[in-house]
Amino acid sequence: MYRIRATEPLGAPPTARGGAPRRPAAAERWSRTIGALGGFEVWDRLSTLSVAIAGCGRTGSMLAESLGRLGLDKLTLIDPDRIEPHNLGEMALVTGSDRGRPKAKAVAARLSRVRRFRPGWPRGLAVGLDHPSAIVEARACDVLACCVDDDAARLRAGLIACIDHKVFLDIGVAVLPGEVDVPPANPPARITGADVRLIIPGNGCLLCRGGLRREARAFEDLIRGREAAGPIRGADEWRTQRAGSLGSLNQLAVALAVQMVQDLVADRLRTTTWAQLLIDDAGQLVVGYPRPDLREGACGLCPRAGLGDDSHPPLPFAGPLSVGR
Numbered sequence: 001m002y003r004i005r006a007t008e009p010l011g012a013p014p015t016a017r018g019g020a021p022r023r024p025a026a027a028e029r030w031s032r033t034i035g036a037l038g039g040f041e042v043w044d045r046l047s048t049l050s051v052a053i054a055g056c057g058r059t060g061s062m063l064a065e066s067l068g069r070l071g072l073d074k075l076t077l078i079d080p081d082r083i084e085p086h087n088l089g090e091m092a093l094v095t096g097s098d099r100g101r102p103k104a105k106a107v108a109a110r111l112s113r114v115r116r117f118r119p120g121w122p123r124g125l126a127v128g129l130d131h132p133s134a135i136v137e138a139r140a141c142d143v144l145a146c147c148v149d150d151d152a153a154r155l156r157a158g159l160i161a162c163i164d165h166k167v168f169l170d171i172g173v174a175v176l177p178g179e180v181d182v183p184p185a186n187p188p189a190r191i192t193g194a195d196v197r198l199i200i201p202g203n204g205c206l207l208c209r210g211g212l213r214r215e216a217r218a219f220e221d222l223i224r225g226r227e228a229a230g231p232i233r234g235a236d237e238w239r240t241q242r243a244g245s246l247g248s249l250n251q252l253a254v255a256l257a258v259q260m261v262q263d264l265v266a267d268r269l270r271t272t273t274w275a276q277l278l279i280d281d282a283g284q285l286v287v288g289y290p291r292p293d294l295r296e297g298a299c300g301l302c303p304r305a306g307l308g309d310d311s312h313p314p315l316p317f318a319g320p321l322s323v324g325r
Contacts, residue, residue: 030071038266043071046265050074052141054129054157056103057081058250059171060147061092066258068111068122075111075122076137078129079104090247102126129156130225138166143261145169151218152226158199158206165201165306169261172196173253175243190243193278194253198260201305203272208299209292210274252277252285 026047027040034043051067053060056079064077083091083098083106093110094103108124127134129148138144138157144166146157154170161168173194199209212218220226256275263269276288304311 026071033070037262042266046262047071047073049143049261049265050076050141051143051145052076052078052137053145053147054078054134054138054153055147055149056107056124057087057147057149058091058245058247059173059254060145061094061103061107062247062250062254063145063147063171063257064107064111064122065092065114066254068115070258071115073117073121074141076141077104077108077122077124078127078134078137080126080128080131090245090250129153129160135160139164141166143167143169145171145257147171151212151214152221155206155212155215155218155222159301161199162201162205162301162305163307163311165308167201167261167264168197168199168206169257170195170197170199170206171253171257173245173249175246175249177243191278192246192249193276194249196253196257196260196275196277197273198257198264198269199272200264200270204292204294205299205301205305207301208294209272210290249277249279 023044027034030043030047034040037043037046047070049072051072051074053064053067053076056064056077060077060079064075067075079102081103083094083101083103085099087103088094088096088099093107093114098106098110102124104124104126106124108122111122123137125131125134125137129135129138138160144157144161146154146169148154148157149172154172158168158170160166171194174191176191195210197206197209199205206212207215256277260269260273260275274290274292276290278286278288280286
């Protein structure tokens, strides 16, 4: 159930009798963060969030480290892939000795050493989001973060978040050849950018807040069970998907995503927010906040929002889910 904003009860009060923080060691360790966020109560709400991250490559590993260092107590990492040589360059929290290990397990193990919280923190699941154990974690969390590079897996994450009324944090980062989805007149040398979407339950969904680049193909792959479910085959196969990856771009997107979550918890961000980041040919960062023209009844998924058990498993759905954009 959606229960994140300051107006929502989150269980035990953040202060003990007499007004002192009930976690004095934590209050000291994160004192600078607490001051910047607006007080211990805001940080306490943030740190007690349950977050599941689907996809633990560059973006997902950076997000996991950022949230772990913020003091989050409940963090689950989900990824079926194993670490390949090309992952080691700029992926967070891993070293050469992790080559061949499941990404989720390796990142979880390294993060547990950075912040020695408790045994089993964070939890790493070396399975896809279609696995029963991953679905249980995704349905139980407060925030479902999606950092995958496969549209079918991203679609599954968006469906689960909508159906179970979870805050959905979607981060997509890419460096693509300039001709992709760009009119032929004066195309840039390449497209370097990111989409960061924080979708609040009841205020749109993945499909009506930007959708997917290849939405029809994503539905087909999801229905037929063709989600990416293992390591990339071949050391150079990523070259068929994109021009490359830049850790600086992943960091930029993750920083904005974490800020959105912080602002949501502090009750500063109250509506679904979609940010588009683009680095142009002059090297300048352009940030836009698209506002899709949402026609009532145009989205086939939003009416199913919050149905929970009545809509699981999430596919197949009866009727069209595509959105006229």
